[in-house]
Every structure is written in structure tokens, then in C-alpha cells.
Amino acid sequence: MKHDPDSVSRARASRKDQTGAExxxxxxxxxxxxxxxKFRRQYPIGPWVADFAxxxxxxxxxxxxxxxxxxxxxxxxxxxxxYLRTSGWRVIRVKNADVYQALGEVEAASSQKLATKASPLPVRERVSVSEANDG
Structure with missing residues (x-):
């Protein structure tokens, strides 16, 4: 798959300037x-750059x-x-606060999504600490 040159440039710059949560x-x-x-950080997908993919x-x-x-x-x-969904990608969103305050729960929720890779996810899935505690 060929990546958009602009998104490749943005991805390279973002790798050098990642946030603390990232x-x-x-x-x-x-x-x-x-x-x-195998995850990649700041991964170009079409015109967009995913934080992790x-x-x-x-x-x-x-x-x-x-x-x-x-x-x-x-x-x-x-x-x-x-765009990611129509390109066949599933998307999980996590908040900075959850990464800082409950990384173990983010890990558990993400692992669960990886383990169920065959099941479809809603268009916008947000992993939150409260969801990880409920299920």
C-alpha cells in the first residue's frame, strides 16, 4: 500500500514530537x-495519521x-x-487521563479488542476506564 506523501511527512514529524500520553x-x-x-506509531493511513496502528x-x-x-x-x-472505518480499520479512542491514571485498564480493554478482532466495532469506539470495570 502506497502512503500519501503529506501524511508520511506528518507522521515522521509526529514521531519526534509525541505527547507524554503517547x-x-x-x-x-x-x-x-x-x-x-506488532504496532506502529504515527502510522499513515491514506491522508490521515493514526497514533498507533x-x-x-x-x-x-x-x-x-x-x-x-x-x-x-x-x-x-x-x-x-x-475514513478509517470505510478503509476497513477498527478504531479505539482512549483519553490521555486514562493512559496516565489507569494504563492497566486501558491495556486490558485494548487486549480484549485485539482478542475479538473478528467482531465488528461501532464506528467510534472509546475505551474508558469505566467500561473496563463494567465488563
């Missing part, structure tokens, strides 16, 4: 640490900081998620 989640995902699945099973994990709470950013996130 760095923390990357420590969990790198080197096949999460149930032996497992291309083998087409699963993207997006880390949403406080800026994602604005209506403009939420609309942007919906467009990105829609």
Missing part, C-alpha cells in the same frame, strides 16, 4: 508487548487529549474515524 502508551505497545501484535488486523488506537473535547476537533475526529 509515549506512555507506546511503552505498552512496542516490541509486540500487547498480546504479540496494527496493520495486520487493521486496528488503530487514537489517544485524545483535552483538545479533542472541542466541537471542531470532535468533528475532525469523526471524519478521520469515518
Amino acid at each position: 509515549a506512555k502508551l507506546w511503552s505498552l505497545l512496542r516490541n509486540r508487548r500487547l498480546i504479540k501484535h 496494527c496493520p495486520a488486523i487493521k486496528l488503530a488506537i487514537e489517544v485524545d487529549g483535552p483538545s479533542h473535547d472541542t466541537s471542531d476537533q470532535q468533528a475532525w475526529d469523526e471524519m478521520k474515524t469515518g
Whole structure:
């Protein structure tokens, strides 16, 4: 698959300037640490760049900081998620706060989604600590 040159440039720049939450989640995902699945960080998919992606099973994990709470950013996130979904990707969104305060629960919820890779996910799936505790 050929990547969009602009998204490749943005991905390279983002890898050098990752947020603290992304760095923390990357420590969990790198080197096949999460149930032996290979993740890539700042992975270009068409015109978009996924924070983390497992291309083998087409699963993207997006880390949403406080800026994602604005209506403009939420609309942007919906467009990105829609594009990824129509391209065959599943998308999990986690909040920065959950990465910092409950990484083990984010890990458990993400592992569950990886284990059920064959089942379809809703268009926008947000993994939250409360969901991980409920199920």
C-alpha cells in the first residue's frame, strides 16, 4: 500500500514530537508487548495519521487529549474515524487521563479488542476506564 506523501511527512514529524500520553502508551505497545501484535506509531493511513496502528488486523488506537473535547476537533475526529472505518480499520479512542491514571485498564480493554478482532466495532469506539470495570 502506497502512503500519501503529506501524511508520511506528518507522521515522521509526529514521531519526534509525541505527547507524554503517547509515549506512555507506546511503552505498552512496542516490541509486540500487547498480546504479540506488532504496532506502529504515527502510522499513515491514506491522508490521515493514526497514533498507533496494527496493520495486520487493521486496528488503530487514537489517544485524545483535552483538545479533542472541542466541537471542531470532535468533528475532525469523526471524519478521520469515518475514513478509517470505510478503509476497513477498527478504531479505539482512549483519553490521555486514562493512559496516565489507569494504563492497566486501558491495556486490558485494548487486549480484549485485539482478542475479538473478528467482531465488528461501532464506528467510534472509546475505551474508558469505566467500561473496563463494567465488563
